[in-house]
Amino acid sequence: MNGKHVRLQFPLKTFLLLSISILFSSSSLLAQDWVRTGTNLGVERIRLAAADFKPTGGDPQNASLKTVFDTTLYSDLKNAGIFNMVSKSMAPPQTPGGPQEINLAAWSAAPASAEMVAFGALGVDGGRITVQGFLFDTKNPQTPQILGKQYADTASEENARHIAHRFADEIILRLGGGINGICETKIYFVSGRSGSKEISVMDYDGADAHAVTHLGTLSISPRVSPDNSRIAFSSLGKDGWSIRMYSLVLGRPVGFTSPGGTTLSPAWSSDGAKLAFSSSRTGDNEIYTSDASGGSLHRVTAFRGPDVSPVWNPKSNSQIAWVSGRTGLPQIYLMDADGANVQRMTDGGYATSPSWSPNGQFLAFAWNRKYGPGAPGGQDIYIMDIASKRWIQLTHDSGANDFPSWSPDGRHIVFQREEGGSTNLWSMLADGTEQQQLTHGGANSMPNWSWK
């Protein structure tokens, strides 16, 4: 170590730093460019107002159910990710209850400047809730009506929320490029800490969370079937981990022949006919496929090292992405469903928990690009365009993030975030924006978004 050496090194270091930062900034610019999710995310958003609904009944329940309905409808439309929502404080003072009562000019003028208005009336009478909902286009005053819907059900908070979800989904379907909304979807997840973990379920927005299984052991990796009739999951018994199946229709466990050994991470094909999972029946965890009851078992991988967490390409069901430790730290790989054409997708670090986007184009996964003993790197959610292997990072500098799962509209991703000793579920748009915390209990993990 002499002075000359140090002087020589300094400009070289500066040059390296400069070129790295140029490379980095140009790649992050490109990252803005190439993502085309095909989900109307990123196009210019429609400016939409959701008016408070007009109460039409004298029932004392009317006010509280109307508050639930108004709040749910507004947050559903905001969560959709395709609207520029008019703040409630900018709404004109008069509350329209029907087509005769709306002053479209007042809604289209500043400060609301709404292009579309959702409004209507909500009444509670004799234990029944009735809702009339309308969607009007302020730019077309001659024939402004786009939607007119009527709903009736037993009066309860749950039904007020449910009706708001249904009306929101109608609006999203009409204005969001014909893609079904997700307001009536569910998220399955694991609740509880070590010792006992059960499979739970909640609405897409975190409401109405409750346990599904009561097995008193460790049950993890819930995956709901495409028709919402069953959940496959992995459960610890006396002889280790096996795949179990729970019928949401019958409300009890149903038969599944788990192939023996440590059997983990089930995944449904999008036609509901097949499962892929990881089993150590030969001593080393490999990927297998079977039919929906565990029959017709096929081994797909055969390579020393852990192979786990398979997912099917939901467009074709002819490819599987999974996690393999065959070269050391776990990486994401892709292969045909018969095991041919294996290709590695990630180029290093610690990559796990793939989830395949509904349109077949992307993989979401958890990646710690600087992982290693002593390295302080973060575990974040990434998505990768499969054809080009280009990726972008969706979460930054907030806890350890894992188990991303796509919503059926391809616009949202739910994931787990471990931060400050507690683990909770979060959702975000598929471009990483609008991250919001869905659970607050501190022991919720491994979310799985239902298919519809």
Added chain:
Amino acid sequence: MQFSSRRFFYHRSFTVVASVAALIAVAGCHKKAAPPPPPPPIANTAPAPTAEITVTPQAINPGDSAVLTWHTANANEVSIEGLGQVASSGTQTVKPAGSTNYHLVAHGDGGTADATARVTVNTAAPPSNNLSESEIDDATFHQNVKDVFYDYDSYDVRADEQSVISQDANFLNQHPTVRVVIGGYCDERGSTEYNLALGENRANAAKQSLVTAGVSPDRLRTVSYGKEKQFCTEHNESCWQQNRRAQFSVDR
């Protein structure tokens, strides 16, 4: 056993079938060498259900659990006394307070079948009494059979752990009736599912090393715990090293 799986039919034609069955039974008593009785002549042509149930282990200590495994066929309603309705085939962990008969009944269109499995709960005997090697106490076992530790993200048994494996194998070879369950554990870092697969590989690597050292594989069972059951909960390397291990326990 043969008797308990004999089928009884007691739907609409209960009395008719019962008397036919009684006749057959009486006829069977007269000639011991007679061929097995023909299937009961009933109008119902649906296949008769079958039922079998087993329990492992058949005898447990108080507070321990046993696993019931049952299979039925041609049944549309299956129940186990004390557990209620169950799936047509399945397994369930039970923890009876006293010795219990688990009576499985399968109803189908073709009749009813049943089977019984018994779990004997050992009455708490003083440990000095009747000490067989399979009931070796945990303290002695853990003094002699030490855990094996692994490097980060690795399931290769390290060179410096080979002497531990040799000592473990020595003890196990001297006590050939002791059965062992090998738990595979990982540190808290990384992803749940991958760590369970890695834990399985660690347990399995320890098992293979013991087998190489002469321990019969039939005595060894592996269970992965991944990062689900942390032994040490601090977030530093010394703690992580304690968690990256294969742990041996007596398999009771």
